[in-house]
Amino acid sequence: MAESICRALRDGALEGEHAPALTIKDSIDAPLGFDVFAHVLAQLSSHILAGKSQSRGLVLVAFTRSPSFYVDLLKERGLEVNSSRKWIQILDCYSDPHGWKDRIMGQGKVDDATKEASGVSRLCKDVKDMDKLCSLAIELGKGLLGEGKGRFSFALDSVNEMLRYASVHSVARVLSDLRSHDLASCVFWLLHSDLLEDKVAAVFDYMSSMVASLESAIRASNGLRISLENLSLTEQNFRRAKFSIRFKRRNGRVRLMSEEVSIERSGITFSSVSTDGGTMGGSLLPKVQFNLQLSEKEQMDRAKVVLPFEHQGNGEPIEIYDGRRSLADKNNEAAGTMQMKDSSKVCLHCWCCYRITDVASNYSNGGIS
Amino acid sequence: MDNLLDRALGLDGRGDRWPLLGKVVLVEDCVETGGAFVVHHIIKRFLSPQPAAASNHSLILVAFSQPLSHYDRVLRKLGCNLVAQRDHDRFLFFDMLNLRFPGEEFRDDVKTGSSVLVSLFEKIYNAVRALSAEKNCITIVIDDIALMEVVANGSSDSVLDFLHYCRTLTSEFDCSVVALNHGDIYSTTEKPMLMLNLEYLSNILVRAEPLATGSAVDVHGQLMVFNKGEHDGQGTPGSKVHNFHFRVKENSVDFFYPGGRG
Numbered sequence: 001m002a003e004s005i006c007r008a009l010r011d012g013a014l015e016g017e018h019a020p021a022l023t024i025k026d027s028i029d030a031p032l033g034f035d036v037f038a039h040v041l042a043q044l045s046s047h048i049l050a051g052k053s054q055s056r057g058l059v060l061v062a063f064t065r066s067p068s069f070y071v072d073l074l075k076e077r078g079l080e081v082n083s084s085r086k087w088i089q090i091l092d093c094y095s096d097p098h099g100w101k102d103r104i105m106g107q108g109k110v111d112d113a114t115k116e117a118s119g120v121s122r123l124c125k126d127v128k129d130m131d132k133l134c135s136l137a138i139e140l141g142k143g144l145l146g147e148g149k150g151r152f153s154f155a156l157d158s159v160n161e162m163l164r165y166a167s168v169h170s171v172a173r174v175l176s177d178l179r180s181h182d183l184a185s186c187v188f189w190l191l192h193s194d195l196l197e198d199k200v201a202a203v204f205d206y207m208s209s210m211v212a213s214l215e216s217a218i219r220a221s222n223g224l225r226i227s228l229e230n231l232s233l234t235e236q237n238f239r240r241a242k243f244s245i246r247f248k249r250r251n252g253r254v255r256l257m258s259e260e261v262s263i264e265r266s267g268i269t270f271s272s273v274s275t276d277g278g279t280m281g282g283s284l285l286p287k288v289q290f291n292l293q294l295s296e297k298e299q300m301d302r303a304k305v306v307l308p309f310e311h312q313g314n315g316e317p318i319e320i321y322d323g324r325r326s327l328a329d330k331n332n333e334a335a336g337t338m339q340m341k342d343s344s345k346v347c348l349h350c351w352c353c354y355r356i357t358d359v360a361s362n363y364s365n366g367g368i369s
Numbered sequence: 370m371d372n373l374l375d376r377a378l379g380l381d382g383r384g385d386r387w388p389l390l391g392k393v394v395l396v397e398d399c400v401e402t403g404g405a406f407v408v409h410h411i412i413k414r415f416l417s418p419q420p421a422a423a424s425n426h427s428l429i430l431v432a433f434s435q436p437l438s439h440y441d442r443v444l445r446k447l448g449c450n451l452v453a454q455r456d457h458d459r460f461l462f463f464d465m466l467n468l469r470f471p472g473e474e475f476r477d478d479v480k481t482g483s484s485v486l487v488s489l490f491e492k493i494y495n496a497v498r499a500l501s502a503e504k505n506c507i508t509i510v511i512d513d514i515a516l517m518e519v520v521a522n523g524s525s526d527s528v529l530d531f532l533h534y535c536r537t538l539t540s541e542f543d544c545s546v547v548a549l550n551h552g553d554i555y556s557t558t559e560k561p562m563l564m565l566n567l568e569y570l571s572n573i574l575v576r577a578e579p580l581a582t583g584s585a586v587d588v589h590g591q592l593m594v595f596n597k598g599e600h601d602g603q604g605t606p607g608s609k610v611h612n613f614h615f616r617v618k619e620n621s622v623d624f625f626y627p628g629g630r631g
Contacts, residue, residue, distance in 0.1 A: 028568060066540045095537055098530060104491050164526055195565055235610045238597065 001245055001259045002036075002270040005210055006043040008247075012054030012151060012185035017250070019151075021179050022188035023204050026214040029194075030241040032261060032268075033214055034064075034157070037190040039268045041070075041155055042077045044186075048087050048153075049079060055185035057144030057152040059137050061091045063161035067121035081120050089140040090121040093133070097165070099125035130162070130170040134177050141183060151185035154178045159191040159204060168200055175207055209248050214241045217260065239263045243270065373624035374407070377594035377611035378573060380414055387415065387426065387506050389545040393536055395571035397564075399553040402590035404577035406615075406622050408512060408549050409440075413447045415508050416454050426459060427505040429496055431489070433465040433516035446620045461496055463489070465520065485520050486531040493535070497542050507544045509535060514550040514567070525563045536570060552576070572597050580614070588614045592624070 005022060013019040022040070026033030041060070047053035060070060067090040071081050074088075081088055096102055102125050122140060124133060141152035156162070162171045179187050193201050193213075205211050217240040243261040248254055259270045294302065371381035379388040394411070398404025415426055430440065440462075441451045454460035468485075493509060500507050511517065514528060521527040538544045548567075555561035568574060574595040580588060594611040616623045 028565060031569075066537070068540065095541070097533070100487055100490055100534060101494065104494055164529065192565075192569060195562060195569075 001257045002039070002243065002261070004247070004257070005212060005245060006040060006047075008210060009040065009044050009153070009186040009188060010047045010053040010055075012153075014250075018180050019153075019178075019184040020186045020210065021175070021208045022186070022210045022212060023208040024188065024190045024212045024214075025193045025201070026190075026241075027192060027194040029216040030214040030237055032238070032241045032263065033190050033192065035263060035268050036212065036214065036243070036261065037155075037157060037188075038073055040188060042074065042079065044153060044155075045074060045079050045088065046077070049083070053153075053185070054151055055153040056087070056148070056150035057141060058088045059091060059141045059144070059152060059154050060088065061093060061133070061137055061154065061156040062121075063093045063097070063127070063156070063158040065157060066094050067092050067117035071117045071120070082116060086120075086144055086146075088120055089144060090117070091124055091133070091137055091140060092121045093124045093127045093161070096123060096125050097127040097161075127162070128165045130166045130174045134174045137178065138181060138183075145183070151183050153185045154187045156187075156189040159189050160195045163196070163200070168203060172203055172207065175204070179207070211246045213244045213246075214261070215244065217242055373611070373613045373626070374410060374592065374594070374615075374622075375414070377592075377596065377609075377613075378411070378575075379596065387508070387545065389508070389547075389573070390506065390543050391539045392545050392572040393539060393570055394545065394547045394573045394575065395567050396547065396549045396575045396577070397552040398549070398577040399551065399579070401579040401584075402577045404549060404575065405512070406617055407575050407577065407592070408510060408547060409443050409447060410622065411508075411547055412440075412510060413444060413449045416449050416451075416459065425503070425505045427461070427500045427507050428454075428459065429461045429463065429493060429507065429509045431463045431465060431493070431509065431511045433511075433520060434513055436466060437462050437464065448620075463492065465489070465516075486517070486527050490531055490534050494538070497538055497544060501542045507538075507542060509538070509544055509546045511535075511546070511548040514548050514563075515554050518563070528563065529566055532567070532570060577615075587616060589616050591615070591627075 008020050009022065011020075024033050024036050024040070026036075041058075044053065044055070045058060048055055048058060062070060070090060074081055122136070124136060127133060137154060141154070144152050156175075159171065159175075162174070175187065175189065178184055189204075191201070191204060216237045240260065240262040243259045245257045245259075246254055247257070259272060261268060261270050263269075375381045378394070382388055389411075396404045396407045398407075412428060412430070415428055432440070437451070444451050451460055451462075455462065497507055497509075514532075517531070518525060518528050521531075532546075532548070535546050539546060550564070550567060552561075552564060555564050574593075574597075576593045576595075577590055578593065579590050591612060591614050596609045596611070613624050613626050614629075615625075
């Protein structure tokens with residue numbers, strides 16, 4: 001499924017359509033957004049270098065990491081930024097976004113980049129001017145094409161930082177302009193949804209043809225922030241997350257897909273969501289050979305069983321069986337006692353009506369008849 | 370001798386290189402459980418006697434809440450002489466209470482608002498450049514962010530801009546940044562934006578909280594240390610969470626696992 005995203009970005013814009021746009025969303029509960037962003041960046045870069053994508057170059061607008069960081073990141077994945085063909089340009093909005101260092105250094109050069117990174121990066125010293133930022137990005141993209149034809153892609157590593165510097169309208173306009181540019185092949189960006197109001201996040205969802213959301217694999221009780229109650233969950237959530245993608249088709253249909261993303265020693269991996277209830281979200285039953293749950297019929301039969309010593313409450317006076325004599329016997333005893341009061345004879349067979357005085361009188365009369 | 374906090378922060382290694390280089394450490398506390406002792410501990414570990422190869426450590430303390438005499442008194446009890454370190458140019462104290470820095474004061478026109486933070490960064494940047502030219506290992510300590518926001522007239526954007534610039538120093542000069550913030554100040558807000566932004570920004574989060582069972586004589590609170598990017602036992606990248614209790618004594622702090630105190 002993550003491959004679907006990368007393929008869509010690789011294939012780029014259709015004739016007469018805007019470039020495909022991907023939003024990658026995460027939160028403090030599932031903070032793997034940058035890992036996914038880096039993965040998509042590396043995949044697209046790989047396709048560009050191999051000549052397999054519509055895009056011939058990539059403009060990376062960096063707010064949260066230095067150009068050197070991205071150069072090292074791509075190098076680790078075997079992607080050389082300073083190859084013979086210029087294929088990437090980094091618009092550096094990280095090192096000096098407001099020009100503070102520029103004012104301190106005076107005419108001196110602000111140099112936060114290694115020699116390698118300085119060859120592919122350009123400093124932006126006024127990130128509040130979104131129009132200028134947009135123009136710079138497009139200019140860098142055109143520089144990648146040179147005299148040749150083709151298209152280029154855009155990647156922005158933090159929409160949240162842009163929103164700190166400018167209004168929602170300004171940021172939305174920038175993304176819309178990038179997406180609708182004639183030479184744009186694809187655009188993708190990262191945002192942290194818990195730093196935005198829902199309506200603001202919705203703005204960027206509407207602008208995207210693909211929305212990839214990261215949610216915690218196991219929900220913690222304390223929604224937004226790390227807490228002592230969910231330490232082990234927090235630790236797991238930094239290695240695994242549920243990865244959901246919403247594809248918006250041209251005809252308006254929406255396709256939803258879901259995967260599990262995890263950070264392994266070898267890097268980021270995507271796998272199908274397990275369906276046995278053992279790992280993702282709902283049931284936490286262990287994987288055993290026997291069934292621990294009751295079927296529907298078994299549950300109905302269990303409900304019909306009348307338990308001993310249970311008060312049924314059916315409207316009649318409640319009679320509790322004490323295990324010694326039945327109620328019928330009690331009734332008979334009461335009837336027998338009534339008759340004995342009227343008779344002078346003794347019945348020795350029924351001790352319930354035995355009376356000493358009567359027996360004594362019988363013996364004095366010479367025995368029982 | 371290493372303790373649980375050292376192990377959680379990665380300070381228990383035997384190498385010469387300061388393990389927190391290039392990292393941002395955020396210490397969060399609350400009224401019931403102060404976290405200033407964590408900052409003092411890190412200062413002491415950074416400036417404490419080390420192998421000769423590590424004698425080039427320099428610390429910049431940006432103090433919004435206490436005068437130098439306070440830190441000097443506290444660190445002396447921990448075995449660290451800040452005045453002596455200052456005399457050897459290994460300790461720079463930026464007095465934000467009186468807006469005074471080593472050798473100079475703020476201009477009158479930049480004593481309020483966000484311009485204070487711009488000027489502050491200018492002084493920090495110049496100090497870091499000078500120290501870095503002598504191949505020094507530098508740590509910047511900020512005490513504390515809540516008061517910094519007050520100095521910036523409540524502008525959290527100015528605070529975040531300042532911290533962003535401090536963070537660029539971690540990549541440009543391989544500095545480490547340690548900042549203290551009070552979490553309960555923002556507890557009434559539905560989405561504590563500044564707190565969340567700081568958590569996204571930090572590489573290591575240390576949170577001091579009271580015990581769930583309330584206050585105790587032998588246990589003063591618990592620490593949660595969340596070390597992003599720390600590998601687990603199998604070398605898998607991710608994050609490690611450490612949780613243990615502490616007791617603040619006159620000249621030291623004891624750290625122990627729950628139930629581990631004899």
